[in-house]
Amino acid sequence: MVTSLYKAQFALKICENHDKKKLHAYCKTCDKKVCTTCIKEEHSSHDWETITDILREKKQSLPKECKEIRAKKLPGLKKEINRFERKIQEEDTRFEQNKSVLNGSRQRYIDGINKLFDDKINVCQQKSEAAKQIYKDKHEGLKQKVEHLDMVTTALDKDINTLPDHDILDMEKEMRDELKKALSYSADKYTSTTVFVPGQMDMQVLENMIGEIHSMSVQEMNEIDRYSDIIMSIKPASETNAWVRVYDESHIKLLDRAGEELKVMKTPCFDLITSRGGDIVLSEGVKGSISILTQDENTISTFDTKSSYPTYISKTENDDILVTLRDGGDYYNLVPTSRRIVQRMTLTGKVLHTYEFREDGKTRLFTCPIRTADNKNKDVCVINLLSGVSGELVVLHKDGRVKFTYRGDGLESEKFFPVDVECDVKCRILLTEYYSRAIHILSSEGIYLCKLFQYEQFVPTVISIYVDNLWCGFRDGRVKVYKYTY
Numbered sequence: 001m002v003t004s005l006y007k008a009q010f011a012l013k014i015c016e017n018h019d020k021k022k023l024h025a026y027c028k029t030c031d032k033k034v035c036t037t038c039i040k041e042e043h044s045s046h047d048w049e050t051i052t053d054i055l056r057e058k059k060q061s062l063p064k065e066c067k068e069i070r071a072k073k074l075p076g077l078k079k080e081i082n083r084f085e086r087k088i089q090e091e092d093t094r095f096e097q098n099k100s101v102l103n104g105s106r107q108r109y110i111d112g113i114n115k116l117f118d119d120k121i122n123v124c125q126q127k128s129e130a131a132k133q134i135y136k137d138k139h140e141g142l143k144q145k146v147e148h149l150d151m152v153t154t155a156l157d158k159d160i161n162t163l164p165d166h167d168i169l170d171m172e173k174e175m176r177d178e179l180k181k182a183l184s185y186s187a188d189k190y191t192s193t194t195v196f197v198p199g200q201m202d203m204q205v206l207e208n209m210i211g212e213i214h215s216m217s218v219q220e221m222n223e224i225d226r227y228s229d230i231i232m233s234i235k236p237a238s239e240t241n242a243w244v245r246v247y248d249e250s251h252i253k254l255l256d257r258a259g260e261e262l263k264v265m266k267t268p269c270f271d272l273i274t275s276r277g278g279d280i281v282l283s284e285g286v287k288g289s290i291s292i293l294t295q296d297e298n299t300i301s302t303f304d305t306k307s308s309y310p311t312y313i314s315k316t317e318n319d320d321i322l323v324t325l326r327d328g329g330d331y332y333n334l335v336p337t338s339r340r341i342v343q344r345m346t347l348t349g350k351v352l353h354t355y356e357f358r359e360d361g362k363t364r365l366f367t368c369p370i371r372t373a374d375n376k377n378k379d380v381c382v383i384n385l386l387s388g389v390s391g392e393l394v395v396l397h398k399d400g401r402v403k404f405t406y407r408g409d410g411l412e413s414e415k416f417f418p419v420d421v422e423c424d425v426k427c428r429i430l431l432t433e434y435y436s437r438a439i440h441i442l443s444s445e446g447i448y449l450c451k452l453f454q455y456e457q458f459v460p461t462v463i464s465i466y467v468d469n470l471w472c473g474f475r476d477g478r479v480k481v482y483k484y485t486y
Contacts, residue, residue: 026054094450098213105210124194131192142185149178214428214449216441217485218470224259224479231473236466237274244479245272257469257481265297271312275347276319283310283323290323292347303349308339316374320352321345324369324382331368332387340366342382355380355400365394365402371462375423377444379403383418383431391418393431395446404446408433420462426486432460432472439463439472 015021021035029046039048049057152175160168230247237243237254241262245252252272254263269282269291279300280293288309292300308325315321327339334340342355342365355365368385375381378398385391393406408416417434424430427444430452438454453460459475470484 023051025050028054109210120196124196127192127194131194134190134192138185138188138190142182145178145182145185149175149182152178214426214441214443215486216452218452219483219485220480221469221483222257222259222481224255224481225477226259227477227479229477230475231461231477231479233271234462234464234471234473234479235271235273236464236469236471237278239467239469242464242466242471243272243274243280244473245269246477255479259479263295270310273313273315273321275315281313281315281321281347283313285309285311290321290345290349301348308341312371314372314374316344317376317378319347321347322372322374322380324372326368332385334364334367340364340369342366342369342372342380344380353398353400355382355396359401365396365400369394371420373421373423373429375427375429375444376425377427379427379444381421381423381429383421385417389415389417391416393418393421393429393442395429406442406446406448408436408440409448419460422463422465424465424484424486430463430465432463434459 013023015023015035015038018035018037021037023033023035025034025036025039025048026032027034027038027043027046027048029048030043033051034043034048152171156163156168156171156175163171227244227246229249231244232247233243233245233252235243241254241256243252244255250266250268252265252267252269253261254265256262265280267282268284268286270285271283273281275281275292278295280295282291282293284291286309287304288306289302289304290310290313291302294300305323305325308327311324311326313321313323321344323343323345325339325341325343327337329335329338340356343351344353344355345351357363358365366382366384367387369382370385371383373381380396380398382394382396383391384394395403395406397403415435418440419432419434421429421431428449429442429444431440431442432438433440436451436454437456437459439452439460441449441452443449453472455474458478460472461475462473464471465484468484468486470482472480472482474480
């Protein structure tokens with residue numbers, strides 16, 4: 001049944017540009033109804049037909065087109081409606097969670113402040129009690145001296161003529177001694193004062209103590225569906241392009257955000273990055289070396305990694321590199337001679353720091369380190385696989401001390417298998433996780449914030465951020481490019 005709105009539109013048969021001219025034709029070029037004057041003027045060179053003829057065609061084609069829309073387009077659009085409804089519900093849930101956390105933090109701060117004030121009051125009370133005890137001791141001492149002096153002077157005054165001579169002399173001496181002592185108490189002007197001086201409330205310090213609100217928005221810009229195997233590496237070369245390596249291929253491909261392959265380079269590399277100057281840095285595990293190439297594929301330099309095989313590689317803030325290395329032994333069943341290392345290097349191969357053991361120099365940091373990321377606060381983030389089905393995120397201070405370890409704490413599933421890690425300019429940590437099919441976001445202190453995405457059908461494998469572009473590769477070979485706003 002046609003609604004009144006459509007009826008009103010269909011009833012419009014007069015041209016809005018030419019008074020009293022009937023709309024008897026349809027301009028296919030402009031997709032609008034026109035009159036004879038319109039055809040002679042602005043639509044003279046356009047493709048048009050009479051409304052009678054166009055309706056004859058439409059009546060034949062429209063039913064089929066409507067069926068196709070209902071069968072193929074509407075189900076997907078309805079899914080999107082459901083997705084937005086879920087997002088609305090998720091935002092309501094997230095707000096309630098945030099409010100609960102804030103109220104919980106508020107109460108902890110209130111309790112903490114109350115405790116601090118109670119402690120101050122206790123200190124004031126202790127100091128006051130100590131001062132009072134001194135005053136009590138002096139009060140009692142002076143009182144005794146005065147009472148004794150009163151007794152001696154009264155006896156001498158009353159019995160001076162009847163007392164033996166020696167007693168008079170002794171009592172006189174006692175009187176003068178007691179008077180001297182009493183006067184010394186009176187001359188002692190001891191004062192003890194305890195005063196509380198309130199501190200100045202610094203709102204900026206207080207705000208920093210309370211914490212900050214992390215706000216992120218992500219909008220999908222493009223989906224590239226041209227590969228059929230796991231995306232193993234995505235490393236941006238610029239704001240618009242990224243190098244992509246697909247599993248079991250001996251090529252890397254320079255891809256733009258529209259999905260066009262701009263360049264294909266044959267190389268047996270395991271992983272790659274681009275330097276600040278645009279050169280390509282390759283980790284070549286089989287050769288046991290790191291190579292640096294120009295964009296024209298000319299080799300600038302190569303250096304070996306001695307007895308260890310380089311696997312994954314990432315770029316640091318100052319254009320050094322982080323490389324994960326291992327020996328040729330079993331991935332997970334380690335022996336005393338096994339080497340599982342993350343090294344910070346310069347692009348000339350100079351080793352700046354080796355991360356292998358904890359502070360005791362004996363306990364291993366890693367079982368099988370793979371992906372790494374360097375945070376702006378100089379932390380080193382490492383995906384460490386514990387087996388073929390489980391792993392953890394180990395975050396180190398720059399000097400190698402463990403800052404925290406994240407194993408999906410507090411999430412619904414007990415299984416946790418992280419695959420890749422990246423850091424944004426706010427020092428938040430993003431990681432892809434296999435079982436939840438999601439991108440997790442943590443604070444720089446290891447607090448789980450949220451899932452940026454949780455995919456129903458796809459498993460995210462690798463991620464990279466360049467400026468405000470978030471590139472994400474998936475297990476089925478697709479690539480998504482997002483606008484990532486902080």
